[in-house]
Amino acid sequence: MTGPLVLETLGLTKSFPGVHALRNVDFRLYAGEVHTLMGQNGAGKSTLINVLTGVHSHDAGEIRVDGRSVRFAAPLEAEAAGIRTLYQEVNLCPNLSVAENIFAGRQPRRRGAIDWKAIHAGAKEALAQLNISLDVTQSLDTYPIAVQQMVAIARAVSVDARVLILDEPTSSLDDSEVSKLFDVLRNLKQSGIAILFVTHFLEQTYAISDRITVMRNGEREGEYLAKDLPVDELVRKMVGDVPVAAERTRAAAGQGTAADHSSPRFDMRGLGRRGAVQPIDLTLEPGRIVGLAGLLGSGRTETARLLFGADRADTGTVTVDGKSVKLGSPRHAVKHGIGYCPEDRKKEGIVAALSIRENIVLALQARLGWWRPLGRAKEKRIAEHYMKALGIRARDIEQPIELLSGGNQQKVVLARWLAIDPKMLILDEPTRGIDVAAKFEIMERVMQLCAKGLGILLISSEISEVLRVSDRIAVLRDRRKVAELSGDALDEHAVYRLIAGGEA
Known part of the structure; x- marks a missing residue:
């Protein structure tokens, strides 16, 4: 059961030159809940977070903390009100110790000197609240990213954060590390902290969320209890309605048929990178378009970067x-x-x-x-x-x-x-x-x-566009390829079902 209303926006509006980033957004965050913010790239999620944390000021509307109207001119003002943000990239000092990171900028002193004994004891206590035991004297960069995330959370909790905003905190974590993070978030929820969670992973959304707010094109599409919102319905609310049938103009024009029996020009086998995308098999023939379909964060761009050598693969062959x-x-x-x-x-x-x-x-x-x-x-x-x-x-x-x-x-x-x-x-x-x-x-x-x-590998958030031109479509979900569709199976309903976690 959730607690009192901690953070609220009413008619929040923010524009940049030529762009309406937020339009009349109403949002509510209660103590003791995990509230997940979902939406495609450009939906307004980041802008909403930046306004809530004082990075940007809003043009119209109102922000309320504990029912009191506020306007944050800088992030420090938001932090003073108990709002802490953890970003995708851990914003700590890797060359300092765990304890120094937790107490950075507020070191206790004794007789004019830094009280290292108190810092180490306080750091251990902050981590113990998260059921974590570490050597707090060790340099932060000796620990993996997942542990660094926990240290960032411990720092926020140790300064009496009442609202914790997590912006894509799991993007660099594997499944076991995500599980540990979620255990910590559940403990924090029980202690009454209000948690705003931003992610693109559907499975993670339903594993941790009490409520879900969907953003689309700078507007709030709706707010839902997670248990009342089926995953396929969530996908449709995020991306909007698409035509019932997508016309595959290449097939209709008779193009690309010369390559029907060509041997693969590019063949990926088990290509993957830890924390980015699970090992994937993909083949591309001359004169063919292969589409990659999936929500943002599903592993589409990560696959492309591996194939282009922008990121180095841990496994697989090309x-x-x-x-x-x-x-x-x-x-x-x-x-x-x-x-x-x-x-x-x-x-x-x-x-x-x-x-x-x-x-x-x-x-x-x-x-x-x-x-x-x-x-x-x-x-x-x-x-x-x-x-x-x-x-x-x-x-x-x-x-x-x-x-x-x-x-x-x-x-x-x-x-x-x-x-x-x-x-x-x-x-x-x-x-x-x-x-x-x-x-x-x-x-x-x-x-x-x-x-x-x-040969073309096409990535697009517009499913209708991918369907219109592709010979085959590989569907990705939560960093792994879940199916590959071709021929009569190329249907937008099948693609959405797979994105939402259904079977081919």
């Missing part, structure tokens, strides 16, 4: 055209004909200060080596060719890429990888944040490339 290859870095991946358009084009895709021409030739020049410059004339020919081929709308190839629309920036990133004449192209959310017309134009270009023999 075969390209029948030969075993090592993908220890993006340079190795590019050498073997793999291109990658990342999910966050502004941070990982474009180089904002460079021109369209410089962005397009970047990967090709890197593959050749900087000691073999392309030459300005050749760069110009390449850039102008792809600007015309992909319909990039800009003044000229020398225009800074940061001045282009999102859709045109995405086309430039696509052109960069086409310039290396890849065998395989990984597209991670290629149409996110761009207008409808640009979405269809980009996907039409993708299908044309596929018809010419390019």
